[in-house]
Amino acid sequence: MTHISVIIPxxxxxxxxxxxILSALNQTLPPFEILVCGVEGSPDQxxxxxxxxxxxxxIEGGRDGLASIPRNRGIQASRGEWLAFLDSDDEWLPEKLEKQLKYATKVGCNAACSDAVRYIPSQGHVGTFISHNIPEDLIPFPLLVKDNCIICSSVLVKKEIVEKCNYFPEDRALKIGEDYALWLRIATFTDFAFVxxxxxxxxxxxxNSIRAFCPSHWDIRINVLKSxxxxAGSRNPGIVxxxxxxxxxxxxxxxYIKKLLNNL
Incomplete structure (x- = not known):
């Protein structure tokens, strides 16, 4: 039986x-554990x-202004073979885990993601979010490096792959974009199966998002690519x-050129 650990910062x-949490509990493929990572004594607890x-x-996740820290504490405490990430303001549909694992197994990938229904509180249902950006049912590195087309709450990935990637980068320059930085690392080991x-x-x-205080698109992109x-440069020759x-x-x-032109 496949064991899936859900990580919720x-x-x-x-x-x-x-x-x-209830959306994770109500999966047709039940998760092995749901690790909620936050500040001790908070209303969330x-x-x-x-x-x-x-x-x-x-799980005591600490709070240092970086989402990567509680996520990493959850990963390190997890016991499942697979990891599924879920942000605390998102919700999964009931067949999310089952469909992703089935498709990832079918195509031989160690990671999977999917489309989402985008919901803006002030507007309600706004339709699908990313499918128009993805031409095929696999997301390889050459496609992903051009643009982050993966929603964090949609990702299912083998724990051993995340460990090989040294987890989410805990870098203050990546307060925004730390998830994209990890996806790029993962994509050097496996394509993402896209449902x-x-x-x-x-x-x-x-x-109510950290994005309200985020740097420009090009600054984020530069920081992610630098990371x-x-x-990649620190890996043994031939790994990447x-x-x-x-x-x-x-x-x-x-x-850098785009950033310069935008500032003119």
Missing amino acids: TWNRERTLGKA KVVNSINDSRVVW NEPLLIYRDDPQ FISW NRKYLGMAKMLIVHA
Whole structure:
């Protein structure tokens, strides 16, 4: 039997956290454990304590302004063969895990993702979120390095792959984009199997998101590519395809030029 560990980082999300957890509990392929990672004594912890299911476990995640830190603590505490990431304001549809694992197994991938229903609180249902950007049912590195077309709450990945990638980067320059930085690392080991249907509700609320304070698109892109190049350069020769490293270096030059032109 496949064991899946769900990782939910949270910070002041007591209004939405319960729904996120219940959406994980109600999967047709039940998760092995749900690790909620946040600040000890917070309202979020009270939500977790109110749920009567031994699979739901509170993990002291700390709070240093970086989402990567509680995620990594959850990963390190997890016992499953697979990891599934879920943000505390998003919700999965019931067949999310089952469909992703089935398709990833079919195509021989160690990672999977899917489309989502985008929900803006002030507007309601706004339709699918990313499918128009993905031409095929696999997301290889050459496609992913051009643009982040993966929603964090849609990712299912083998734990051993994340460990090989040194987890989410805990770099202050990547306060935004730390997930994209990890996806690029993962894509050097495996393509992402893309299930081309909405399997989650992605809550897009810029007013209450860290994105309200984020740097420009090009600054984020530059920081992510720098992180990847640094990580890839530290690997043993031959581990990371040199072509991938070359692509990242070429695209970081492109990002610098775009940033310069935007500032004129």
